[in-house]
Amino acid sequence: MATCWPALWAYRFYLIVLCLPIFLLPLPLIVQTKEAYCAYSIILMALLWCTEALPLAVTALFPIILFPLMGIMDASEVCIEYFKDTNILFVGGLMVAVAVEHWNLHKRIALQVLLIIGVRPALLLLGFMLVTAFLSMWISNTATTAMMVPIGHAVLEQLQGSKKDVEGGNNNPTFELQEECPQKEVTKLEPRTQKTQEHHRFSQGLSLCICYSASIGGIATLTGTTPNLVLQGQVNSLFPQNGNVVNFASWFGFAFPTMIILLLLAWLWLQVLFLGVNFRKNFGFGEGEEEQKQAAFQVIKTQYRLLGPMSFAEKTVTVLFVLLVVLWFTREPGFFPGWGDTLFANEKGQSMVSDGTVAVFISLVMFIIPSKIPGLMQDPKKPGKLKAPPAILTWKTVNDKMPWNIVILLGGGFALAKGSEQSGLSEWLGDKLTPLQHIPPSATAVILCLLIAIFTECTSNVATTTLFLPILASMAQAICLHPLYVMLPCTLAASLAFMLPVATPPNAIVFSFGGLKVSDMARAGFLLNIIGVLAITLSINSWSIPIFKLDTFPSWAHSNTSQCLLNPSNSTVPGGL
Template structure:
């Protein structure tokens, strides 16, 4: 396949590749601490990875797996010690949360939630923009910021086209700019409010655990209690600046709520699968928030894990994977059975009724199936491990 990257990009990658390799070899030949071989080797590996990451000399995840090879070879850490770093509790939390998010996207639950919020908040132009921002921020608390933006922008563009038809392009310009910028900013602001909202939050949690192993861990509920007011404040301030200071919508702009109604009607009635994912999602959020004792200043809400025999054994990753696994067991009602199910339909008809029911349940399509595995961001998982 031809390489269509810009020449400057290829040049930067080539320079970064050889510069990183040169720094690596230089620090091995002239160690920063001759009396401490592992520390000198670590400095060489860090310089190599930093330069390759910045220059994108190799794919980010490919650079991230270098410690698996170089740490044992340079005597920094054994292979048995390095490997678990690439699959720890933080990564399990990330994977479990991402699987639940993928199931929401698969059944269009995220779009239904967004349209419901916009419909509830919307009114005039400024309130419509607020509705879009609130919807984007809420979804970004649980779904990747980019995925939320990709879903929200087409809904926003449908509203923009309606406004341009009624008010004209010139009068609708400020509304269009404020709406699009509001969606973009709200996605980032909403992602700040939960641990699973954006990957840097999880990175901070894990790095904090490594640097301060004796300190109380950063729990999902603790983070949310602290960060949610900050996120709400940022969204409110951003909305005010966009709609009241920089891009005040023109009086000519009239909102046709039929645009939203058509979008909502296109989704049809809520399905069994959407209800199932919504229930699992809501339970997961509650379990995350109230797993450990929640200090609110004026009092403490006891955590549910205290009721278990071994509360210290359960973390947020346990909750995420457990609830994601539940989705693998819920059969669908609106999807055709898999080919494997059809193949065994004939022999199953001859079985006793209890066995037929059990066989159909075992071979039915699930709310979340095997198709989710290749859609998981394994490159980010490896990038996490390399950074930790």
């Protein structure tokens, strides 16, 4: 018996995969309707995603098997959901991000900004947060964190070394961090111990600021993190007539100010928690600034020097990246006619190109332009023979760094949403959620954001949004509330995974470097989660209303017009929430 439990625990994932489908079988056997069949599939996939008994992408393939067998959708209809326009946007955007990462453009930007901002304690935290947030807007949050953490720890080691050098008498007020419990009468050993503790706390704060700002920065752009793309895909799938209401420009107008507010509040909170409340000391007001800069700058300058001058490939990637962002913003901005509306419009006046079209176009250009000019070089395999240099982007580079599993995971989410709609499960859920019309919309949004923020600590943020967004859309239709009023904030809340190392890869990377306990991350992340929900609530009730017209119930969201007519008071979101 003593060895029974360890053996069961070792085989727990196999047992979960075998037992869960059998355990849930009473639902489709007793209630033999399409709604019950679809609910069985969703619950099964949700539990497998939560337990991660199977890889997330493998679980996402279940609709291809279950939906045709249960008569919910044809196999051909299900498979189409796995490679929609949103998936193309993800692939194209990631190709450009891979090029930026491959040619070290992101590292050059990071080091340059750190050299400009300086190394005073508070400014050093701010510098790392700004750089990490900006980079995570465009490239993977995981890749950004993996690059920034070693740079941060190298700077911290240099700071610690400089402190040891001046401990004998030449104090360094710029790098001297506040003590948690200052004492006036100390022995010679006590200042050294306190300085070690101060450095340890500053190291913790810097590590957390990197992983938190990676998650925060990802919310600012549509391609910054996968839940944002899940939202766009779900909206386009559930509401085909929405007129592309969620695009790069509209999302940026909504999410970027939210990101800035949350980033600054996170900086203030981490500064108070790990540096103290003496802001004069945190900002290093004192003498000897130039001399004190040298110790910490040395590491950053050395790293920047090792990059050398910008190569032709790096300059080209920079130009193409800027061009991509400009094309995204001006394609269909909403407040003035974009190039997509005027140059490539169909007979209805709608743009025939999408953000995915732009992303794939720029990435294809990168496959065409050579990485060196002039372009002749010696072939290492055949001495004496000239060969052309590789292109800026090669398929091997893309294939090595492209997270194909996320493409499948996105497709699985879209298939679930479509299956819920066609089976009637969405309409059934909407009818059951009609009592929520008696709760103020703002209170509903806050409660749902808190629920999502808690749930995303324990499971993938992609799986969280995939599971909840169709339900939220059905709820909004049932109570005649603008669907985006609850879908937008909950999508952002899915990125508020700040409390646990397992909640998101950036947290895990920082935790693996050491120096942090789970309690440290939970203490810092708990209040940051609350701050995040409040910032999201502010954004959804202010500048987001004119961007997405949240004060009306849109015609494209009507599922039960008679119900909305019977409840006109719930057909709009009151202004000034």
